[in-house]
Amino acid sequence: MSFFRRRKPRTHISVFGRTDVGRAREHNEDTFLVADLTEQRSALSPEVQEHDIGARGSLFMVADGMGGAAAGEVASAMAAETIYNYMIDAWPSASRVAPEQFALRLREAVERTNAEIHARAKERPELRGMGTTVTVAGVLGDQVYLTQVGDSRAYLVRSGEAVQLTKDQSLMQRLVDAGEITEEEAERSERKNIILQALGPEDRVRVDLTFQSIRRGDALVICSDGLSGVVSSEEIAESVSRGNDLETTCAELIALANERGGPDNITVIVARFGGNGLDSPIEGEAVGRQVFPQGGSAATTGPVAAQASDPPPTPQGMKLVAVTATAAILIALVLALVVGLGW
Numbered sequence: 001m002s003f004f005r006r007r008k009p010r011t012h013i014s015v016f017g018r019t020d021v022g023r024a025r026e027h028n029e030d031t032f033l034v035a036d037l038t039e040q041r042s043a044l045s046p047e048v049q050e051h052d053i054g055a056r057g058s059l060f061m062v063a064d065g066m067g068g069a070a071a072g073e074v075a076s077a078m079a080a081e082t083i084y085n086y087m088i089d090a091w092p093s094a095s096r097v098a099p100e101q102f103a104l105r106l107r108e109a110v111e112r113t114n115a116e117i118h119a120r121a122k123e124r125p126e127l128r129g130m131g132t133t134v135t136v137a138g139v140l141g142d143q144v145y146l147t148q149v150g151d152s153r154a155y156l157v158r159s160g161e162a163v164q165l166t167k168d169q170s171l172m173q174r175l176v177d178a179g180e181i182t183e184e185e186a187e188r189s190e191r192k193n194i195i196l197q198a199l200g201p202e203d204r205v206r207v208d209l210t211f212q213s214i215r216r217g218d219a220l221v222i223c224s225d226g227l228s229g230v231v232s233s234e235e236i237a238e239s240v241s242r243g244n245d246l247e248t249t250c251a252e253l254i255a256l257a258n259e260r261g262g263p264d265n266i267t268v269i270v271a272r273f274g275g276n277g278l279d280s281p282i283e284g285e286a287v288g289r290q291v292f293p294q295g296g297s298a299a300t301t302g303p304v305a306a307q308a309s310d311p312p313p314t315p316q317g318m319k320l321v322a323v324t325a326t327a328a329i330l331i332a333l334v335l336a337l338v339v340g341l342g343w
Contacts, residue, residue: 011277016246023262029065029072117200131198162237226264
């Protein structure tokens with residue numbers, strides 16, 4: 001009698017990332033990270049570009065530094081290093097490998113990173129005011145968990161359509177949510193670079209924690225606003241769905257952003273999912289931003305400062321605009337202007 005061992009289901013990731021200074025900046029303040037947490041590899045080596053999702057998952061991250069002379073590049077690099085190290089140190093030591101623990105470790109990693117960036121800026125006057133957005137995707141099993149601070153975006157591309165999984169923590173998004181302006185008006189606004197929080201400027205942040213089921217053939221795109229600000233979700237979906245290798249896809253998206261002026265640093269990660277560990281797409285299945293149920297473990301909250309990411313440079317150079325009022329006060333003032341000026 002012969003016995004046949006059933007092959008263990010596997011979920012495979014093909015991933016690539018790329019960053020570019022753009023056409024208007026003098027230096028690049030973006031940072032990205034691609035990591036296999038199980039094997040503890042965080043470089044774009046061949047083993048990471050093509051790997052199976054292990055018991056400890058995989059990690060992808062884009063951070064968009066702010067501050068110009070206040071060293072936004074320091075903040076974004078700190079974010080990548082601190083989040084990765086925390087997940088390597090804290091996640092494997094968890095008592096059990098459970099999705100909810102994985103998601104909460106991701107949130108804790110971002111909160112810890114905010115505290116460290118804030119402390120570093122207080123210690124060194126030349127770094128005061130530095131900050132960074134961050135969007136982190138942790139993949140475990142057939143789920144992707146997203147932690148976000150700021151306006152770097154994540155999209156899921158399925159069946160040729162890109163659906164945004166994150167919500168910008170920006171002034172314009174707040175006005176859209178309030179029904180004061182349309183999404184089209186927000187995209188055209190000169191104020192669309194104003195974000196409501198970032199890692200570093202304040203000692204506490206509210207971390208957005210969401211999730212999404214992944215299916216065979218899905219692609220995840222994470223990018224800074226240097227891409228999403230000038231390339232539409234439809235164009236991202238078209239490029240990703242074309243079937244090129246991921247290095248070519250990333251280069252194509254960055255080239256498109258640069259053709260439109262490259263007004264900011266441009267960073268993009270594209271990950272494709274396959275393998276018999278994933279189900280095929282289900283017709284009518286919901287795709288989009290889904291808040292992770294955290295029960296009594298709500299994210300840290302506190303006064304949320306308004307912050308502006310660097311606008312395109314002027315002949316006088318780049319200048320960071322930081323507003324120290326709380327988001328509530330800022331929104332109230334802007335809404336008053338909207339009504340008063342008929343904006």
